[in-house]
Amino acid sequence: MHTSCCAVFCVLTAGRGSKAHLLHNLERSGIPENSLTLMPGNSMLLSAKNFTSRGFPAFRLLSVDGGHTLEITLHDMMVASCLVRDGGIVVLDDFPNPSWMGVAEALMHFTHAQDRLVPFLHGANKVWFTTPGHVHVYQDLMASNPTVFSCSKDHVSKQTLAGYKLCWTGYN
Numbered sequence: 001m002h003t004s005c006c007a008v009f010c011v012l013t014a015g016r017g018s019k020a021h022l023l024h025n026l027e028r029s030g031i032p033e034n035s036l037t038l039m040p041g042n043s044m045l046l047s048a049k050n051f052t053s054r055g056f057p058a059f060r061l062l063s064v065d066g067g068h069t070l071e072i073t074l075h076d077m078m079v080a081s082c083l084v085r086d087g088g089i090v091v092l093d094d095f096p097n098p099s100w101m102g103v104a105e106a107l108m109h110f111t112h113a114q115d116r117l118v119p120f121l122h123g124a125n126k127v128w129f130t131t132p133g134h135v136h137v138y139q140d141l142m143a144s145n146p147t148v149f150s151c152s153k154d155h156v157s158k159q160t161l162a163g164y165k166l167c168w169t170g171y172n
Contacts, residue, residue, distance in 0.1 A: 043075065044072060057085075058086075060084075062080045062084055068103050070106045090129045095125065120138050
């Protein structure tokens with residue numbers, strides 16, 4: 001079982017990510033390579049069981065930035081929804097991005113195919129999801145920190161995505 005107090009990073013990619021580039025950036029951030037668990041390969045071949053069978057606990061934060069097709073993005077989001085803990089966050093990259101329309105299509109399918117995660121924040125080319133019972137926690141935090149987040153109670157209520165009210169950071 002993973003008992004490391006340090007961050008554990010699982011790299012899922014359907015593309016051609018650079019392991020050397022990843023390790024260089026993590027080293028610059030002070031994260032030692034021996035605290036990592038790398039799982040390179042096609043994410044379409046992974047399921048939640050690939051993680052739970054290795055003793056990984058539920059994740060607090062997951063980033064989905066892999067293949068940009070409907071099928072790959074939807075698969076990766078469904079796996080992430082099974083792996084994130086209650087109150088955890090899943091960040092979907094490349095939305096909105098006209099070069100990756102599969103991501104937008106997968107986002108819409110995902111929000112209607114499951115009810116475990118809902119979007120609460122949009123901006124910087126990303127959509128942030130959490131469990132429904134924790135949306136207010138994050139939105140209240142953002143609204144109470146206007147110097148960090150350009151969200152207010154009024155701003156949150158004016159933005160929706162797939163029928164969910166969310167905060168927009170004000171930039172993409």
